[in-house]
Amino acid sequence: xxxPLSEEKREAILxxxxxxxxxxxxxxxxxxxxQAAGLAEGTLFTYFATKDALLNELFLAIEAELAAxxxxxxxxxxxxxxxxxxxxxxxxxxxxxxxxxxxxxxQLKVSDRIxxxxxxxxxxxxxxxxxxxxxxxxxxAAKENMPDYNGAVLGALADMTLDFIARHPRKREAYxxxxxxxxxxxIAR
Amino acid sequence: xxxPLSEEKREAILxxxxxxxxxxxxxxxxxxxxQAAGLAEGTLFTYFATKDALLNELFLAIEAELAAxxxxxxxxxxxxxxxxxxxxxxxxxxxxxxxxxxxxxxQLKVSDRIxxxxxxxxxxxxxxxxxxxxxxxxxxAAKENMPDYNGAVLGALADMTLDFIARHPRKREAYxxxxxxxxxxxIAR
Amino acid sequence: xxxPLSEEKREAILxxxxxxxxxxxxxxxxxxxxQAAGLAEGTLFTYFATKDALLNELFLAIEAELAAxxxxxxxxxxxxxxxxxxxxxxxxxxxxxxxxxxxxxxQLKVSDRIxxxxxxxxxxxxxxxxxxxxxxxxxxAAKENMPDYNGAVLGALADMTLDFIARHPRKREAYxxxxxxxxxxxIAR
Amino acid sequence: xxxPLSEEKREAILxxxxxxxxxxxxxxxxxxxxQAAGLAEGTLFTYFATKDALLNELFLAIEAELAAxxxxxxxxxxxxxxxxxxxxxxxxxxxxxxxxxxxxxxQLKVSDRIxxxxxxxxxxxxxxxxxxxxxxxxxxAAKENMPDYNGAVLGALADMTLDFIARHPRKREAYxxxxxxxxxxxIAR
DNA sequence: GATGAATGAGAATTCATTCAT
DNA sequence: GATGAATGAATTCTCATTCAT
Numbered sequence: 001x002x003x004p005l006s007e008e009k010r011e012a013i014l015x016x017x018x019x020x021x022x023x024x025x026x027x028x029x030x031x032x033x034x035q036a037a038g039l040a041e042g043t044l045f046t047y048f049a050t051k052d053a054l055l056n057e058l059f060l061a062i063e064a065e066l067a068a069x070x071x072x073x074x075x076x077x078x079x080x081x082x083x084x085x086x087x088x089x090x091x092x093x094x095x096x097x098x099x100x101x102x103x104x105x106x107q108l109k110v111s112d113r114i115x116x117x118x119x120x121x122x123x124x125x126x127x128x129x130x131x132x133x134x135x136x137x138x139x140x141a142a143k144e145n146m147p148d149y150n151g152a153v154l155g156a157l158a159d160m161t162l163d164f165i166a167r168h169p170r171k172r173e174a175y176x177x178x179x180x181x182x183x184x185x186x187i188a189r
Numbered sequence: 190x191x192x193p194l195s196e197e198k199r200e201a202i203l204x205x206x207x208x209x210x211x212x213x214x215x216x217x218x219x220x221x222x223x224q225a226a227g228l229a230e231g232t233l234f235t236y237f238a239t240k241d242a243l244l245n246e247l248f249l250a251i252e253a254e255l256a257a258x259x260x261x262x263x264x265x266x267x268x269x270x271x272x273x274x275x276x277x278x279x280x281x282x283x284x285x286x287x288x289x290x291x292x293x294x295x296q297l298k299v300s301d302r303i304x305x306x307x308x309x310x311x312x313x314x315x316x317x318x319x320x321x322x323x324x325x326x327x328x329x330a331a332k333e334n335m336p337d338y339n340g341a342v343l344g345a346l347a348d349m350t351l352d353f354i355a356r357h358p359r360k361r362e363a364y365x366x367x368x369x370x371x372x373x374x375x376i377a378r
Numbered sequence: 379x380x381x382p383l384s385e386e387k388r389e390a391i392l393x394x395x396x397x398x399x400x401x402x403x404x405x406x407x408x409x410x411x412x413q414a415a416g417l418a419e420g421t422l423f424t425y426f427a428t429k430d431a432l433l434n435e436l437f438l439a440i441e442a443e444l445a446a447x448x449x450x451x452x453x454x455x456x457x458x459x460x461x462x463x464x465x466x467x468x469x470x471x472x473x474x475x476x477x478x479x480x481x482x483x484x485q486l487k488v489s490d491r492i493x494x495x496x497x498x499x500x501x502x503x504x505x506x507x508x509x510x511x512x513x514x515x516x517x518x519a520a521k522e523n524m525p526d527y528n529g530a531v532l533g534a535l536a537d538m539t540l541d542f543i544a545r546h547p548r549k550r551e552a553y554x555x556x557x558x559x560x561x562x563x564x565i566a567r
Numbered sequence: 568x569x570x571p572l573s574e575e576k577r578e579a580i581l582x583x584x585x586x587x588x589x590x591x592x593x594x595x596x597x598x599x600x601x602q603a604a605g606l607a608e609g610t611l612f613t614y615f616a617t618k619d620a621l622l623n624e625l626f627l628a629i630e631a632e633l634a635a636x637x638x639x640x641x642x643x644x645x646x647x648x649x650x651x652x653x654x655x656x657x658x659x660x661x662x663x664x665x666x667x668x669x670x671x672x673x674q675l676k677v678s679d680r681i682x683x684x685x686x687x688x689x690x691x692x693x694x695x696x697x698x699x700x701x702x703x704x705x706x707x708a709a710k711e712n713m714p715d716y717n718g719a720v721l722g723a724l725a726d727m728t729l730d731f732i733a734r735h736p737r738k739r740e741a742y743x744x745x746x747x748x749x750x751x752x753x754i755a756r
Numbered sequence: 757g758a759t760g761a762a763t764g765a766g767a768a769t770t771c772a773t774t775c776a777t
Numbered sequence: 778g779a780t781g782a783a784t785g786a787a788t789t790c791t792c793a794t795t796c797a798t
Contacts, residue, residue, distance in 0.1 A: 002607075002759035002798055009761095025300055027216050030789065040763045045790065103299075110295050111214060143367070152349050153371060160345035164338070178332070182342060186375035194778070218771060220781095229380075229780040231774080240772060380777055380780035387782095403678055405594050408768060418784045420770080429768065481677075488673050489592060521745070530727050531749060538723035542716070556710070560720060564753035572757070596792060598760095607759045609795080618793060 010047050012037040017058050022103035026055055026111045056118040059108040062101050063122040069094045070129050080136040081184065087129060088154065088180045095162050096172060102162060126151060142189045150187050157183045199236050201226040206247050211292035215244060215300050245307040248297040251290050252311040258283045259318050269325040270373065276318060277343065277369045284351050285361060291351060315340060331378045339376050346372045388425050390415040395436050400481035404433055404489045434496040437486040440479050441500040447472045448507050458514040459562065465507060466532065466558045473540050474550060480540060504529060520567045528565050535561045577614050579604040584625050589670035593622060593678050623685040626675040629668050630689040636661045637696050647703040648751065654696060655721065655747045662729050663739060669729060693718060709756045717754045724750045 016036035020028035030051050034044040048054035070087045078086070095102035108114050133154070134147040143149050161179030165172045205225035209217035219240050223233040237243035259276045267275070284291035297303050322343070323336040332338050350368030354361045394414035398406035408429050412422040426432035448465045456464070473480035486492050511532070512525040521527050539557030543550045583603035587595035597618050601611040615621035637654045645653070662669035675681050700721070701714040710716050728746030732739045 002609075003761045003796090004798090005761070023301060025215065025302075027214075027788095029787075031787090041789095042764060042791080043762055046761060051789065106299050110292075110299060112212065113214075142370070149353070149367075152352065153346070156345040156349035157342070157375070160341050163341065178338075181331070182375040185377055186346070186371040188374055219773085220771070230772095231380075231781060232779055234773065235778070381775090381782050382777090383782070401679060403593065403680075405592075405767095407766080409766090419768095420785060421783055423769065424782060484677050488670075488677060490590065491592075520748070527731070527745075530730065531724070534723040534727035535720070535753070538719050541719065556716075559709070560753040563755055564724070564749040566752055597794085598792070608793095609760060610758055612794065613757070 005047065009037065009039060009043070013039070013044055013047055013054070014058055014061050017054055018062065018101045018104040021055070021058065021107055022100040025107050026113050030054070052113050052115075055108065055111070055113050056115060058104065059114050059118055060121055060125070062105045062108075063125045065101070066091065066094060066105070067125045067129055071132075074132070080138075080140065083136045084133065084184070085180055087132070088158065088183065089176065091154075091158050092161060092165070092172075092176045092179070095158070096165060096169075099166065106159065123148075137187065140184075140189065141187045143187065153186050154183055157186065198226070198228060198232070202228070202233055202236055202243070203247055203250050206243055207251065207290045207293040210244070210247065210296055211289040214296055215302050219243070241302050241304075244297065244300070244302050245304060247293065248303050248307055249310055249314070251294045251297075252314045254290070255280065255283060255294070256314045256318055260321075263321070269327075269329065272325045273322065273373070274369055276321070277347065277372065278365065280343075280347050281350060281354070281361075281365045281368070284347070285354060285358075288355070295348065312337075326376065329373075329378065330376045332376070342375050343372055346375065383425065387415065387417060387421070391417070391422055391425055391432070392436055392439050395432055396440065396479045396482040399433070399436065399485055400478040403485050404491050408432070430491050430493075433486065433489070433491050434493060436482065437492050437496055438499055438503070440483045440486075441503045443479070444469065444472060444483070445503045445507055449510075452510070458516075458518065461514045462511065462562070463558055465511070466536065466561065467554065469532075469536050470539060470543070470550075470554045470557070473536070474543060474547075477544065484537065515565065518562075518567065519565045521565070531564050532561055535564065576604070576606060576610070580606070580611055580614055580621070581625055581628050584621055585629065585668045585671040588622070588625065588674055589667040592674055593680050597621070619680050619682075622675065622678070622680050623682060625671065626681050626685055627688055627692070629672045629675075630692045632668070633658065633661060633672070634692045634696055638699075641699070647705075647707065650703045651700065651751070652747055654700070655725065655750065656743065658721075658725050659728060659732070659739075659743045659746070662725070663732060663736075666733070673726065690715075704754065707751075707756065708754045710754065720753050721750055724753065 013033065017028070017033045020033050020036060024032075030044055031041045033054075034041045037044070044054070048057060070090045072090060073086070075083055075086050130147040130151045133150055134144070137150055138144055141150055157179050161175050164175045168175070202222065206217070206222045209222050209225060213221075219233055220230045222243075223230050226233070233243070237246060259279045261279060262275070264272055264275050319336040319340045322339055323333070326339055327333055330339055346368050350364050353364045357364070391411065394411045395406070398411050398414060402410075408422055409419045411432075412419045415422070422432070426435060448468045450468060451464070453461055453464050508525040508529045511528055512522070515528055516522055519528055535557050539553050542553045542557075546553070580600065584595070584600045587600050587603060591599075597611055598608045600621075601608045604611070611621070615624060637657045639657060640653070642650055642653050697714040697718045700717055701711070704717055705711055708717055724746050728742050731742045735742070
């Protein structure tokens with residue numbers, strides 16, 4: 001094999017795409033994405049067959065990153081609420097640290113360029129998160145047997161919380177705290 | 190600029206734009222919008238100077254419609270929770286009845302083609318909704334003095350609820366009920 | 379109706395396309411064709427939806443022109459051979475006068491961008507030519523009842539004759555004469 | 568430039584190119600040709616400096632193959648007409664057996680990517696065919712001293728005959744016979 | 757010598773906007 | 778005011794060719 005496909009370049013494209021999709025929406029030009037990734041226009045297409053393929057893979061890459069981030073350092077021995085709080089905090093901190101990725105994700109979530117299949121795959125990436133959530137909410141949540149529902153509540157309130165943090169970055173910890181409390185109450189029995 | 194002659198055509202353009210933005214995102218072609226409105230391509234531009242102007246006005250028109258809808262038939266004499274529930278129900282029912290408008294609104298909310306000014310104007314359209322909310326939450330809400338926050342929680346949970354309704358239309362009433370309960374608990378003291 | 383589609387511009391595009399397809403083959407860029415027609419790049423596509431549509435219409439336009447040319451001034455009262463000779467001469471003279479169109483036609487005939495339907499329509503344009511040919515060859519031709527065959531022989535020998543004329547334009551009349559004689563003998567009983 | 572190592576690969580490229588040029592015209596991508604030949608994209612260019620070089624060599628290779636084929640098994644002792652008929656039959660049979668090569672040849676013949684020099688070289692490859700033709704037509708042909716002309720008539724009628732055979736493969740022998748007769752009469756005194 | 761990733765100049769279209777009718 | 782043809786910049790994607798491995 002000649003020069004192998006560089007994982008580094010693939011990452012650079014996804015990184016650049018996240019940045020530009022966050023800013024310009026899914027209409028972000030592939031030429032700009034390639035340029036931002038430090039590559040020639042055409043090179044992008046050796047890594048992603050079409051722009052839609054790129055968008056879908058970007059969506060999945062971000063979802064995978066977020067899902068993995070939420071589980072990192074999971075305090076298996078802590079109390080149920082603390083374990084939930086851990087996942088919440090990691091979501092918020094990740095998004096605060098990667099605002100472009102979070103913004104791109106929100107654009108992609110409402111875009112029709114993300115296929116039903118990608119959306120389903122995206123859901124599956126959060127399976128473990130939702131399983132842990134379900135486990136921790138046993139005895140607390142009103143809808144114990146609907147992990148999707150509780151996960152969606154968490155997601156909705158996290159996105160909302162991040163909007164407030166974006167507007168008042170100084171109050172990050174306060175909003176983070178308030179958001180989690182809202183979540184914890186929202187799903188309670 | 191004097192108001193153009195036919196208010197009817199203006200409405201038709203906004204209606205068509207909502208439909209197409211919902212489906213195709215903000216990239217929806219003006220030519221298709223005009224056609225869907227039953228007009229010639231060029232005519233659109235006698236009603237809206239640019240596409241961005243149309244998009245911004247569409248955003249405001251939908252927000253205004255939603256805000257007005259939430260207040261319609263407001264049961265001034267009912268109990269506080271019932272009054273909140275009224276606004277919640279009207280939101281959900283409006284979105285279930287106008288899925289395209291709701292979808293368009295969600296696209297527009299995350300789009301950078303909506304100016305900061307439009308976003309601020311959009312906020313202001315919900316001033317009365319938020320004032321009533323504040324009034325009804327006095328004594329119940331944890332953050333009594335942050336009507337924006339409570340309004341945002343309502344919005345986030347409503348959008349989430351509508352996602353579930355979209356997936357399982359049959360369970361509309363159950364989700365509507367559950368969503369409101371989640372909201373009511375979320376913001377509680 | 380605003381400005382109507384200009385038949386003149388449509389012709390200009392077809393004319394320019396003939397010229398460029400003759401020279402560059404079906405790979406001739408639409409941008410160059412538009413420019414040669416004195417129009418903006420985009421304008422071409424208001425007259426022809428796609429490049430393939432243009433190519434197919436060009437093919438049919440040239441075939442129609444040739445078919446019509448072969449019939450012009452048809453000497454209905456002359457002898458059978460003279461009537462055939464008339465059509466032959468008009469073919470050769472038209473191609474000698476419109477070498478680009480003839481060359482374009484030859485490119486298009488072997489191209490897979492011309493649809494089966496266009497090819498069938500092209501055949502039909504020569505129906506009258508072939509009918510007259512059949513009529514004049516009655517009693518002379520070996521395959522009286524195969525007008526397609528006799529027409530194809532005429533076409534093949536005409537194209538070949540035009541190759542010689544292209545190489546030695548001075549001997550045009552001699553080749554024209556020789557070519558017809560070859561045809562007349564070829565199809566004879 | 569020394570002959571590259573693998574004659575086998577060179578042949579494979581030419582074979583693949585014939586197939587793809589027949590199907591896609593001269594616009595056939597070199598990458599697809601290489602792939603069809605079982606080689607990497609870049610390898611093609613160690614055998615042919617440029618795509619035009621490949622196209623020109625392909626043209627000459629096919630012409631050479633056809634010329635050689637027409638002479639194979641030449642019945643030196645048969646009568647003049649039978650000797651001509653032999654060459655005709657071998658042409659038709661070769662094309663019927665190698666339809667892609669024949670189709671590619673027709674595409675290349677009308678393409679401007681084939682240089683004047685290649686066209687001249689192509690002519691020369693048929694020198695012996697034409698010499699034998701001239702010899703056999705002595706006393707029969709109207710244009711005894713124009714072997715190019717008689718050869719061109721043969722070529723034109725053969726291509727036409729092959730069009731009919733392509734459309735009605737069952738009648739191959741009948742068309743082959745009829746075509747030769749047409750040729751024999753066409754060039755007769 | 758073989759490989760295939762990298763390149764960037766096109767290629768065909770699309771589209772917001774203008775303006776002659 | 779309404780129409781839709783005209784414009785040309787911008788967009789996605791292709792492809793011959795080069796060159797690091």
